[in-house]
Amino acid sequence: MKIIAANWKLHKTPQEAREFCDQLLTQIPKLKAKNQLMIFPSALCLEAVAEKLKVTSVQFGLQNVHFEGQGAFTGENSATASLSVGAQVALVGHSERRALFHEKDEVLAKKVKFLQEQGLTPVFCIGETLAERESQRTIEVLEYQLREGLKLAFPQKSLVVAYEPVWAIGTGKVASLEQVEEAHQEVNRILKELGFNSATPILYGGSVKPDNASLLASIPHVHGFLIGGASLHVESYLAIASV
Numbered sequence: 001m002k003i004i005a006a007n008w009k010l011h012k013t014p015q016e017a018r019e020f021c022d023q024l025l026t027q028i029p030k031l032k033a034k035n036q037l038m039i040f041p042s043a044l045c046l047e048a049v050a051e052k053l054k055v056t057s058v059q060f061g062l063q064n065v066h067f068e069g070q071g072a073f074t075g076e077n078s079a080t081a082s083l084s085v086g087a088q089v090a091l092v093g094h095s096e097r098r099a100l101f102h103e104k105d106e107v108l109a110k111k112v113k114f115l116q117e118q119g120l121t122p123v124f125c126i127g128e129t130l131a132e133r134e135s136q137r138t139i140e141v142l143e144y145q146l147r148e149g150l151k152l153a154f155p156q157k158s159l160v161v162a163y164e165p166v167w168a169i170g171t172g173k174v175a176s177l178e179q180v181e182e183a184h185q186e187v188n189r190i191l192k193e194l195g196f197n198s199a200t201p202i203l204y205g206g207s208v209k210p211d212n213a214s215l216l217a218s219i220p221h222v223h224g225f226l227i228g229g230a231s232l233h234v235e236s237y238l239a240i241a242s243v
């Protein structure tokens with residue numbers, strides 16, 4: 001079973017989200033049942049996706065949540081409210097949240113904990129920048145992000161990790177098979193050292209497209225994908241989902 005997760009980022013209106021789901025629903029019966037589909041729409045589109053998909057096996061959730069479910073937090077997204085429309089998952093620590101919105105490990109750790117307490121599965125994102133890779137610090141960076149971001153996590157509750165090298169996101173530069181294999185093997189090792197289940201799924205993200213998905217899917221410890229650009233169209237999303 002692979003997890004095929006769509007991160008729509010700040011794309012699509014609620015109407016466009018509904019149209020995507022309608023098209024997806026016509027194709028789901030043809031898909032291999034073994035793959036778990038997940039969709040992360042922008043917050044304003046979550047309910048539209050929920051209305052269409054809550055009776056299916058497709059999981060959906062927010063791209064970012066606050067670490068409290070309600071209160072005086074203007075502009076934040078509520079994990080608790082997402083649960084009420086049927087969400088099962090949420091992204092935490094995407095590199096765009098870390099770089100553009102200055103999210104720090106300490107805050108990410110609280111978000112992971114809160115999601116798990118709420119019964120939602122955090123999809124916790126990690127990844128090195130180009131400068132970090134070029135200075136041979138990739139594994140050290142991944143280890144730091146995992147240790148700090150999962151510091152408050154419950155090892156027995158559900159968790160998904162997504163490895164997304166920052167330099168491969170939206171650039172068309174996919175990491176080499178060797179780079180992906182090494183990173184996933186190390187993430188698996190670190191998760192085990194931190195006491196997490198060795199079966200914790202580890203997704204790869206960064207310029208995943210229909211033409212590179214099956215090779216990437218064959219790498220040990222690659223349990224699925226977190227897809228940006230290619231997840232915006234049903235055809236390319238499902239071409240990846242049929243690997």
Ligand code: 13P
Nearest residue numbers: 007169170206207228229
């Ligand atoms: P792309 O697939 O567009 O490179 O984006 C990857 C990503 O950031 C998914 O979270």
